[in-house]
Amino acid sequence: MLKLVAAALFAGLLGALPAMAQTGAEVDDAITTDLGDAAPYHTAFDAIHQAVADDNAAGVAEWVSYPITVSVGGKALTINDAAQFETEYETIITGDIKDAILTQQWEALFVNADGVMYGNGQVWLNGICRDDACAEFDVKIITIQSTADITPKAN
Known part of the structure; x- marks a missing residue:
């Protein structure tokens, strides 16, 4: 009898696993709760994906908050503006960063108060306030x- 109960519980757990998958609506809700309106994040997500897929350095540069210090190959590089980003694009958008952006699905995004994370932390988006009240923001x-520059957190 005990084996039957254990088997039923195990089967029930296996059946519940797909229900644990995150939906697009759940990501939207998490963004709304932690960061504000989800619509600008959708716009940024889609535009960044397309720009990277097209290797459009200027297109990606539009979505960056400057100045930004990027970490590539264990070295920090401060990028002050879109023109510098475009010049350094090949250095900044490494294979693992490009893959993280191109393979990231909206439904699999990690969201918290720090922003929206692609992959294993290769890229983060967040709202940049347009004024002190932060009534309006731009997602950048x-x-x-x-990936090589990310230190795993100890559990």
């Missing part, structure tokens, strides 16, 4: 770092 890339 606030972090770019290659």
Whole structure:
């Protein structure tokens, strides 16, 4: 009898696993709760994805909050404006960063009060306030770092 109960519980847990998957609506809710209106994040997510897919340095540069210090190959590089970003694009958007952006699905985004995370932390987006009241904001890339530069957190 005990084996039957254990088997039923295990089967029930396995059946529940797909229900644990995050939906797009849940991501929207998390963004709304932690960061504000989700619509600008959708716009940024789609535009950044397309710009990276097209290797459009200027297109990606539009979505960066400047100045930004990026971490690539264990080295910090401060980028002061879009023109410098475009010049350094090949250095900044490494293979792992490009892959993180292109393979990231909206439904699999990690969201918290620090922003919206792509991949394993290679890229983060967040709202940049237009004024002191932060009644309006622009969604921008606030972090770019290659996987090799990310220190795993101890549990």
